[in-house]
Amino acid sequence: MTSKLDFVHARAALFDLYGDHLRSRGGQASVASLVRLMKPLDIAAPAVRTAVSRMVRQGWLWPVKLPQGAGYGLTPKCVRRLDEAALRIYRAGTLTWHGRWHLIVFAPVKERPRRERLRADLAFLGYASLSETTWIGPRSSIELDNLLDSEGVRADRFDSALEGDPRELVARAWDLEAIGEAYELWLAEAVTLISTLPEKAPADQVFATRSRLVHGWRNFLFRDPGLPPELLPAGWPGEKARAYFEQEAARLLPAAAAFVERELL
Numbered sequence: 001m002t003s004k005l006d007f008v009h010a011r012a013a014l015f016d017l018y019g020d021h022l023r024s025r026g027g028q029a030s031v032a033s034l035v036r037l038m039k040p041l042d043i044a045a046p047a048v049r050t051a052v053s054r055m056v057r058q059g060w061l062w063p064v065k066l067p068q069g070a071g072y073g074l075t076p077k078c079v080r081r082l083d084e085a086a087l088r089i090y091r092a093g094t095l096t097w098h099g100r101w102h103l104i105v106f107a108p109v110k111e112r113p114r115r116e117r118l119r120a121d122l123a124f125l126g127y128a129s130l131s132e133t134t135w136i137g138p139r140s141s142i143e144l145d146n147l148l149d150s151e152g153v154r155a156d157r158f159d160s161a162l163e164g165d166p167r168e169l170v171a172r173a174w175d176l177e178a179i180g181e182a183y184e185l186w187l188a189e190a191v192t193l194i195s196t197l198p199e200k201a202p203a204d205q206v207f208a209t210r211s212r213l214v215h216g217w218r219n220f221l222f223r224d225p226g227l228p229p230e231l232l233p234a235g236w237p238g239e240k241a242r243a244y245f246e247q248e249a250a251r252l253l254p255a256a257a258a259f260v261e262r263e264l265l
Contacts, residue, residue, distance in 0.1 A: 008215045010043045010051035015060075016215050018074060019082040021260045027074035029264060030066050036263045040208035059150075068265075077146060084125070084143045088226055089218060090246075097228035101162060101169075102140040106133055106148075106155035114151060121147050126225035128173035136173060138227055170231050179223050183237040186216055187244055194248055203259035210252040217245045 008016075017037055022029055029037070034052065035045045052072055055061045060078040064071050074082070104127065109115040119129070125144060127137040140157070141147075148155055162169055170176065190213055197209045224238060232238070 008041050008043070008212060010038065010047040011054060012215060012218075013038060013041055013043055013211065014048070014051055014055065015082075016211055016218060017260075018061075018078070019085055020211075020214055021257065023074065023079070023082050023086075025260075025264070027079065028064050028066060028071055030068040030071035032069060033264050034072070037207075037260060040204040040259075041211055077150075080143050080146055084141060085218065085221055088126075088221055089214075090249075097138050097230075099161070099166075101160045102127075102137045103158040103160045104135045104137075104144075104155045105158075106153050108133055109151075109153065118147075118151050118153065120222070121151075124222050128225065130173060136169075138225055138231075166231055170227060174225065174227070176233060179220075180233070180237045182220070182223060183241040186220075187237070187241040190216065190241075190244060190248070201255075203255045203262070206252050206255035207259040210249060210256045213245065213248060213252070217249075 014034070017034075018027065018029075031049070031052070035048050038045075038048045052061060055078075056063070056072065059075055060081075061072040062075050064073040104122075109118060122129075122135050125137065125141040125147070126139070127135040127141075129135055140159075144157075193209060193212060197205065201209070220238075229236075
C-alpha cells in the first residue's frame with residue numbers, strides 16, 4: 001500500500017531542505033545543487049525550477065550569485081518562518097504556557113484568496129478560529145507581525161485569561177480526536193518507511209528517507225498548535241509519535257547531512 005510519506009511536492013521539499021539543512025549553512029544554494037538534492041526524492045529539474053520561481057514570487061527566496069553559479073538564498077521573511085517551524089519541530093526552545101491565551105481580533109477580510117491565505121498562515125502559527133474574525137492561540141508568535149503586515153490586516157491583540165475550563169475551550173477550537181488519529185496514522189507509516197531503509201543504505205537514500213520523515217512531521221504544524229500537556233487527553237498519541245520522530249531524525253541526520261555537503265560543492 002502506498003504511504004502518504006512516499007510523495008513530497010517540490011515546493012514543500014525545498015522548504016524542508018532549506019529549513020533542515022541549508023539554514024545552518026548560510027541559507028544559499030546553486031540551482032544545480034538544488035536539482036541534485038531533489039533527485040533522490042524523484043523530483044525532476046523542471047519541477048524544482050518551477051517551485052523555486054514560485055517561491056521567489058511569494059517572497060521566500062531571492063536570487064544570489066554563488067561561486068558555483070546562479071542560486072537562491074533565504075529572504076528575511078523565510079528565515080523567520082523556518083525559525084518558527086524549527087522551534088516547534090525540534091523543540092529548539094522551551095514552549096511554555098502560563099495559563100493565558102493570545103487573542104487576535106480583526107475586521108472581516110472580503111477577498112477570498114487573501115482570507116484563505118490568512119486562515120492557513122494563522123493555523124500554521126498555532127492559532128484556531130473562534131469566529132471569522134477572532135483567533136486564539138496558546139502563545140503569541142514571533143511571525144505574527146510579519147504575517148499581518150504582508151496581508152494588510154490590522155488586528156487588536158490581547159493577552160487574555162479565560163473565565164472557565166480551558167479544556168472546554170480547547171475542545172471547541174481544535175479537533176483533538178482528529179489530530180490524535182493523524183498522529184497514530186503518521187507513526188504507523190513512519191515505522192514502515194524506516195523499516196524499508198537498508199542498514200547500510202547509501203547517503204542519498206538516507207537523505208530521501210529522512211526528508212520524507214521530516215516532511216510528514218512538518219505537516220503537523222498546520223494542525224497541532226503545541227498545546228501544553230495539561231490541556232491534552234491522557235495518553236496523547238502525539239508524544240509517542242514525537243519520540244519516534246526525534247529518535248529517527250537524529251539517527252539519520254549524519255548520513256543525510258553528508259549527502260547535502262557533497263552536493264553543495
